[in-house]
Amino acid sequence: MDPRWSELSARIGAEKVRPWDPETLGAYARDESGLGAHAPAAVVFPSSTEDVAEVMRFASAHRIPVTPCAARTGKSGGSLPLPGGIALSMERMNRILELSREDLTLVVQPGCVTGQVMAAAEEAGLFYPPDPNSWETCSIGGNVAENAGGPRALKYGVTRDYVLGLEAVLPSGEVVRTGKRTIKGVAGYDLTALLVGSEGTLAVITEITLRLVPLPREIRTALCIFPDEGSAARAVAGILGAGILPRTLELFDDCSIDASSRKGPYRFPDGARSAILAETDGDEGEAVMRQLERLGGIALESGAIDVLVAQTETQRRDLWATRRRVSEALRLLHPLKVSEDIVVPRSRIPEAVERLKALGRTHGLTVATYGHAGDGNLHANVLFDREEERPRVNACVDDVIRVALDLGGTITGEHGVGLAKRDFLPLEQGEGLIGLQRALKGVFDPLGILNPGKIFL
Amino acid sequence: MDPRWSELSARIGAEKVRPWDPETLGAYARDESGLGAHAPAAVVFPSSTEDVAEVMRFASAHRIPVTPCAARTGKSGGSLPLPGGIALSMERMNRILELSREDLTLVVQPGCVTGQVMAAAEEAGLFYPPDPNSWETCSIGGNVAENAGGPRALKYGVTRDYVLGLEAVLPSGEVVRTGKRTIKGVAGYDLTALLVGSEGTLAVITEITLRLVPLPREIRTALCIFPDEGSAARAVAGILGAGILPRTLELFDDCSIDASSRKGPYRFPDGARSAILAETDGDEGEAVMRQLERLGGIALESGAIDVLVAQTETQRRDLWATRRRVSEALRLLHPLKVSEDIVVPRSRIPEAVERLKALGRTHGLTVATYGHAGDGNLHANVLFDREEERPRVNACVDDVIRVALDLGGTITGEHGVGLAKRDFLPLEQGEGLIGLQRALKGVFDPLGILNPGKIFL
Numbered sequence: 025m026d027p028r029w030s031e032l033s034a035r036i037g038a039e040k041v042r043p044w045d046p047e048t049l050g051a052y053a054r055d056e057s058g059l060g061a062h063a064p065a066a067v068v069f070p071s072s073t074e075d076v077a078e079v080m081r082f083a084s085a086h087r088i089p090v091t092p093c094a095a096r097t098g099k100s101g102g103s104l105p106l107p108g109g110i111a112l113s114m115e116r117m118n119r120i121l122e123l124s125r126e127d128l129t130l131v132v133q134p135g136c137v138t139g140q141v142m143a144a145a146e147e148a149g150l151f152y153p154p155d156p157n158s159w160e161t162c163s164i165g166g167n168v169a170e171n172a173g174g175p176r177a178l179k180y181g182v183t184r185d186y187v188l189g190l191e192a193v194l195p196s197g198e199v200v201r202t203g204k205r206t207i208k209g210v211a212g213y214d215l216t217a218l219l220v221g222s223e224g225t226l227a228v229i230t231e232i233t234l235r236l237v238p239l240p241r242e243i244r245t246a247l248c249i250f251p252d253e254g255s256a257a258r259a260v261a262g263i264l265g266a267g268i269l270p271r272t273l274e275l276f277d278d279c280s281i282d283a284s285s286r287k288g289p290y291r292f293p294d295g296a297r298s299a300i301l302a303e304t305d306g307d308e309g310e311a312v313m314r315q316l317e318r319l320g321g322i323a324l325e326s327g328a329i330d331v332l333v334a335q336t337e338t339q340r341r342d343l344w345a346t347r348r349r350v351s352e353a354l355r356l357l358h359p360l361k362v363s364e365d366i367v368v369p370r371s372r373i374p375e376a377v378e379r380l381k382a383l384g385r386t387h388g389l390t391v392a393t394y395g396h397a398g399d400g401n402l403h404a405n406v407l408f409d410r411e412e413e414r415p416r417v418n419a420c421v422d423d424v425i426r427v428a429l430d431l432g433g434t435i436t437g438e439h440g441v442g443l444a445k446r447d448f449l450p451l452e453q454g455e456g457l458i459g460l461q462r463a464l465k466g467v468f469d470p471l472g473i474l475n476p477g478k479i480f481l
Numbered sequence: 482m483d484p485r486w487s488e489l490s491a492r493i494g495a496e497k498v499r500p501w502d503p504e505t506l507g508a509y510a511r512d513e514s515g516l517g518a519h520a521p522a523a524v525v526f527p528s529s530t531e532d533v534a535e536v537m538r539f540a541s542a543h544r545i546p547v548t549p550c551a552a553r554t555g556k557s558g559g560s561l562p563l564p565g566g567i568a569l570s571m572e573r574m575n576r577i578l579e580l581s582r583e584d585l586t587l588v589v590q591p592g593c594v595t596g597q598v599m600a601a602a603e604e605a606g607l608f609y610p611p612d613p614n615s616w617e618t619c620s621i622g623g624n625v626a627e628n629a630g631g632p633r634a635l636k637y638g639v640t641r642d643y644v645l646g647l648e649a650v651l652p653s654g655e656v657v658r659t660g661k662r663t664i665k666g667v668a669g670y671d672l673t674a675l676l677v678g679s680e681g682t683l684a685v686i687t688e689i690t691l692r693l694v695p696l697p698r699e700i701r702t703a704l705c706i707f708p709d710e711g712s713a714a715r716a717v718a719g720i721l722g723a724g725i726l727p728r729t730l731e732l733f734d735d736c737s738i739d740a741s742s743r744k745g746p747y748r749f750p751d752g753a754r755s756a757i758l759a760e761t762d763g764d765e766g767e768a769v770m771r772q773l774e775r776l777g778g779i780a781l782e783s784g785a786i787d788v789l790v791a792q793t794e795t796q797r798r799d800l801w802a803t804r805r806r807v808s809e810a811l812r813l814l815h816p817l818k819v820s821e822d823i824v825v826p827r828s829r830i831p832e833a834v835e836r837l838k839a840l841g842r843t844h845g846l847t848v849a850t851y852g853h854a855g856d857g858n859l860h861a862n863v864l865f866d867r868e869e870e871r872p873r874v875n876a877c878v879d880d881v882i883r884v885a886l887d888l889g890g891t892i893t894g895e896h897g898v899g900l901a902k903r904d905f906l907p908l909e910q911g912e913g914l915i916g917l918q919r920a921l922k923g924v925f926d927p928l929g930i931l932n933p934g935k936i937f938l
Contacts, residue, residue, distance in 0.1 A: 124826070124828060125722060126718055126721070126826075126827055126828035127826040127827050149724055170667065177664070177665060181642070182665060182667075184671070200911065200914045200917065201911070201914065204890075205890075206825065206826055206856070206858075206889075206890055206891055206894070207634070207635075208853070208857070208894035208895055209824055209890075209891040209893070209894060210628045210891075210893050210894065210896070210898070211891050211898055211906060212910060212915070212936060213918045213921060214628075214677070214678050215914070215917065218670060218671060218674065218675050221667050221670070221671050222670055237726065239724065264583070265582060267698070267764070268764075269695050306763070306768070307725075307772065308767075308768040308771065310765075311763070311764070311767075314765065315764065315765075367661070367664075367665050369581070369662050369663055370584050370585070370663075371581060396665070399664040399665050400664065432662050433662075433663055433666075434663055434667075437666060438667060439667070441668055441669060445668070457658065458669070460657065460924065460925070464670060464921060464924055466924075467920040467921055467923075468917070479670075
C-alpha cells in the first residue's frame with residue numbers, strides 16, 4: 025500500500041481509508057453527469073469534523089488533491105475526482121443533529137439524504153422546501169455545495185435561501201463556523217452565502233444549520249394540457265402576470281409528453297403536445313383551490329385543451345412521479361442525451377422554447393425541453409442514438425447555451441458549473457469577474473488542493 | 482484648492498467635486514448612528530458608473546480613502562468618512578431604470594429612495610417587501626450595502642433575498658457585473674450575496690437588479706395588548722409554533738408603550754405594559770382575516786388583555802406610524818440613547834426580554850426593548866440623560882451584546898457592524914473567520930482605500 029495511506033490510516037483509523045479498488049469502489053469514480061469515470065487514488069470516509077480536518081491537514085502537507093462527494097447524484101461533475109487524489113465521501117456523516125420547533129431550525133450533517141431532512145421537518149409540522157429531482161437519494165451537503173433548486177423554487181427559493189449557518193473545514197484543516205442560528209444577522213461578510221454553491225472548491229462543509237418554515241396545510245394540484253408549447257409558455261407568463269405565485273409550474277414539451285406517456289405512471293391524453301403541472305399551497309383549502317381555479321382559467325384562456333385537477337393523493341403522486349421520471353423516460357426515445365440546465369427571464373420562455381426546438385431541426389437532432397418554467401429554468405435535453413453523433417450534439421449544446429445567454433439568461437440554474445459547464449462560464453461572465461473568483465479561491469485554497477479543475481479552466 | 486481636487490474636477494466635471502466646507506456640507510460628516518462628526522476632505526457626486534470608476538482610479542492613484550454614502554440614515558456609522566478622504570455620495574444616481582412586470586424584476590440606481598422603489602413596484606401591482614424603518618428617506622444602495630431588514634423580514638426576508646444582480650466598481654476602478662436577471666442561477670461563486678451586506682468595503686454599487694413578488698391583495702392588522710412582556714413574548718412563540726407566519730410581529734415593551742403614548746398618534750389603553758403589532762397578508766381577504774383571528778386567539782390564550790383589529794386604513798396607518806416613531810419617542814423619556822440591534826433565537830425571546838430589563842436595573846439605567854420579535858431581532862435601547870453617564874451606558878451596552886451572544890444570537894440583525902459594533906465582532910466570530918474576511922477584503926481592495934476602519938479593527 026502507498027505509505028501515504030498507511031499514514032492517513034494511522035491518523036484517522038484504517039476503516040476510514042480505502043486505497044483505490046475498481047471492483048469495490050467503482051461507483052466513486054462516477055456521478056450522474058455522464059462525464060465518464062475518474063478514479064481517485066483513495067476513498068476516505070470521515071465520521072467527524074475532526075476527521076475531515078485531519079484529512080485536510082494531511083492533504084495539505086502532501087499536496088494531495090481532495091474532492092468532496094456524498095451521494096454522487098450531481099449533474100455537472102462537481103464530485104468527480106478529476107486529478108485522482110482523495111475522494112472524500114461524507115456519507116457517514118449523515119446524522120440529524122437537532123431540530124427546534126420554536127426556532128424553526130434544523131441542524132444536520134452533510135451526508136443526510138435530502139428526503140430525510142424533508143421528513144424530519146415534516147414530522148415536526150415544518151417544511152424544508154427545496155426539492156431537487158433526486159431528493160430521495162441526493163445528500164443535503166451536495167445540495168448546499170451546488171445550491172440545488174427544484175420545482176418549488178418558484179415560490180420558496182433555492183437551497184441558499186434555507187442555509188443559516190455552516191461549519192466547514194478549510195483546505196488548511198482549520199475549522200470555521202459561518203452564519204448564525206437566527207433568521208436575521210449581518211455581522212461581517214456573508215461567508216455562508218459564498219460557501220453555498222461554491223461546489224466544494226472553497227471548503228468542506230461538515231455541518232449545516234437550516235431554516236425551516238411552517239408546513240402549508242393544504243396543497244392542490246392540476247395538470248393543464250395544451251395543444252402546443254407556445255400556448256403553454258403563454259399560460260406561464262399569464263399566470264405569473266396575474267399575480268398568482270403557485271408553488272410549482274412545471275413544463276412538458278411534446279417530446280417529454282411522448283416519452284412520459286411510454287414510461288408512466290400517468291398517460292397523457294391524445295392531442296396533448298405540451299403540459300404544465302401546477303400546484304398551489306397555503307393554510308386554507310378553499311383559498312388554495314380558488315388560486316388553482318384562477319390559474320386553470322388563465323391556462324384555458326391561453327389555449328389549454330383541458331385542466332385536470334388531482335382528486336386523490338394517488339393521482340397527485342402519479343403526476344409527480346411522471347414529472348420526476350421525464351429525464352429517464354427520454355432515454356426511451358433515444359438512448360443517449362446531454363441534459364442542459366439553462367435559465368431565461370420568464371418573459372422570454374415562449375421564445376426560448378421555440379428557439380430550442382428550432383435548434384434541434386438545424387442540427388438534425390431532437391431537443392426535448394421540460395422543467396421549471398415558472399422560474400425560467402428549462403432542462404433542454406439533446407437526444408441522440410450513437411456516440412458517433414457526439415460532435416453534432418456538442419455543437420447543438422453550444423447553441424443551446426448561446427440561446428440562454430442571448431435571451432439574458434444563465435448557463436446553469438441549479439446543476440452547477442463543475443466540469444460540465446466549465447468551458448461555457450467565460451461566455452456568461454467577464455474576465456474581471458472570473459479573475460475575482462479565482463482570487464477568492466486562492467484565499468481559501470492557496471495550494472489549490474480542494475476539488476481542482478472545477479468551475480474555472 | 483488642493484490640486485488633487487482640481488485634477489478630479491478636470492476628470493469628471495467641477496460640479497461633481499466639492500472640497501470640504503462645513504457650512505454647506507456639514508451633513509456629509511454625520512449619519513444616524515450618533516457617532517459624531519467625521520469630516521471628509523471632499524464630497525464627490527458621481528452621476529454615472531463611469532464617474533465612479535474614474536473616482537476610484539483617481540483615488541487608487543493618490544491613495545485617497547473613499548467612503549460611499551447616499552442618504553446617510555445608517556445606524557452603525559457605515560457611511561462616516563472616518564479617515565477623511567472622499568465622501569462618495571451616490572445621491573445623484575437615483576433613477577429607476579427598468580421594471581419588467583413579466584420577469585418580476587426592477588433595475589435601479591443606488592441613490593433611489595427605498596420608498597420610491599416600493600412605490601414603483603406597487604404601481605405595477607408588484608411588491609418589494611424589505612421595509613427598513615427609514616424607508617421614506619433611506620437609499621436602496623444603503624439597504625443593499627447593509628443588507629437592511631425591517632418588520633416584514635419575518636415573512637419575506639431581508640434585502641439580500643431580493644437582490645438578483647449588481648453592477649459594482651472595484652477600488653481599482655474596474656467595473657464588474659455580478660449575478661443574473663433570473664430567479665435561479667448558480668454560475669460561479671455568489672459574489673452578489675457577498676457584496677450585499679459588505680457595508681461599502683468591497684466595491685461601490687452602481688446598479689441593482691431586484692426581484693419583485695406579486696403584491697398581496699389583502700392585509701389585516703391587529704394590535705395585541707398585554708399586561709407584561711412575558712406574556713407577549715410567550716404569544717410570539719405560540720403564534721410561530723402554531724405554524725402561523727404573519728408578515729409582522731412587532732413587540733413593544735413597557736417603556737416603548739409609555740414613550741409611544743406620549744408621541745402618538747396612537748395612545749395605548751391603561752394597563753398596556755406590552756404589545757404586539759401583527760399583520761397577516763395574502764390574496765384572499767377571508768383567509769387573511771382567519772389567520773389573524775387564529776393569531777389573536779393565541780395572544781389571548783397567552784394572556785393578552787385585548788386584541789384590537791384595525792377597522793380602517795387610517796387606523797392601520799396610525800398604528801404603524803406609532804411603531805415607526807418608537808425610536809424618536811424614547812427621547813421623550815430620556816434625551817440620549819444608544820440603540821442596539823441584537824438578534825436571539827426566537828425560542829429565547831422571553832428570556833432575552835427579561836434579561837435586558839434586569840440589565841437596566843443592574844446598571845441603574847432604563848433599557849427599552851422593541852422591534853421585530855417574530856424573527857428575534859430586538860432593538861434594545863439604553864436610555865440616559867447626560868453625557869457623563871456614558872461610561873455606565875457603555876458598560877450596559879456591552880452587557881446587552883453579551884446577552885445576545887450568550888443566548889445563541891448575533892450582535893447585529895440589520896444595522897450592520899460599521900464603526901458602532903466593530904469592537905464587538907471578535908466576541909461573535911473566531912479569529913479564523915475574521916482572518917478569512919480580512920483576506921477577502923484584501924482581494925477586492927488591496928490598497929485598503931475603500932471605507933477603511935469599518936467592520937474590522
